[in-house]
Amino acid sequence: MSRYYKGKRTRNLFSPNEATPFKLSRSKLDLYSNCPRCFYLDRRLGVGQPPGFPFNINSTIDHLLKKEFDEYRRLGQPHPLMRGAGVDAIPCANGRLEEWRQNFMGVQVLHERTNLRITGAIDDLWITPQDQHIVVDYKATSKDEPVSIDAPWQKSYKRQIEIYQWLLRGNGLSVSDIGYFVYCNGRRAAPRFDSRLDFDVSVIAYKGCDDWVEQCIVGAHSCLMSDTIPPRSPNCDYCVYRSAVSDVEASGHVGTLF
Secondary structure, three states: OOOOOOOOOOOOOOOOOOOOOEEEEHHHHHHHHHOHHHHHHHHOOOOOOOOOOOOHHHHHHHHHHHHHHHHHHHHOOOOHHHHHOOOOOEEOOOOOHHHHHOOOOOEEEEEOOOOEEEEEOOOEEEEOOOOOEEEEEEEEEOOOOOOOOOOHHHHHHHHHHHHHHHHHHHOOOOEOOEEEEEEEEEOOOOOOOOOOOOEEEEEEEEEOOOHHHHHHHHHHHHHHHOOOOOOOOOOOHHHHHHHHHHHHHHHOOHHHHO
16 A cells, blocks of 8 residues: 555544544645535545645745745845735734644634634734734746636635634734735746746735635534535545446446446
């Protein structure tokens, strides 16, 4: 078996009878939004989707951007990218930022109605002269056309910003509806590699609305409390694949595949 996929888990699963708050990450809420069945199989039954391979270059870009913005955070000055985009803010020097950036820690809110502890690790936080906090997320890609956040699959990016806004508001911060993506696009038109890759960096504003988050949490909790696995979703690639495999295995006719 692949070292990246260990099969069924038996730990950190939701139990309807457990009194201790159950930690649910931002990414798992997004999984519920995409496919309740896959969410249930993961958090209740311990069978998660096979993970993708790590994007080490993207992680490196995130790491370097954080170091770069931290330089201006220490100076109390806006980064040139912020100036260029007309953002009237500076990198926020909140003492909890490092905690809020850490995976498996992040920003946390206990949702008392469901006893779910919602978590999410932010990339960055800016603050305006009016003390409004701005959620910032770093993204990286490489394509010929300019970057945007308008593709249908980028809905998850927008939900990401909105959940972070909800989490920070739950920690008592005044949070702007406007968040930003710092989007790095690797240039593909260079004549050769020469051991370097240059990027065009865009600062893209997005007006979030976190009104849906409350109902999403309640829905995810109801899903976990059920003893019935949700039906397959026709829009979920994993469900479609599992269904196709099950049908082929049930037919017993290997020859019909070819």
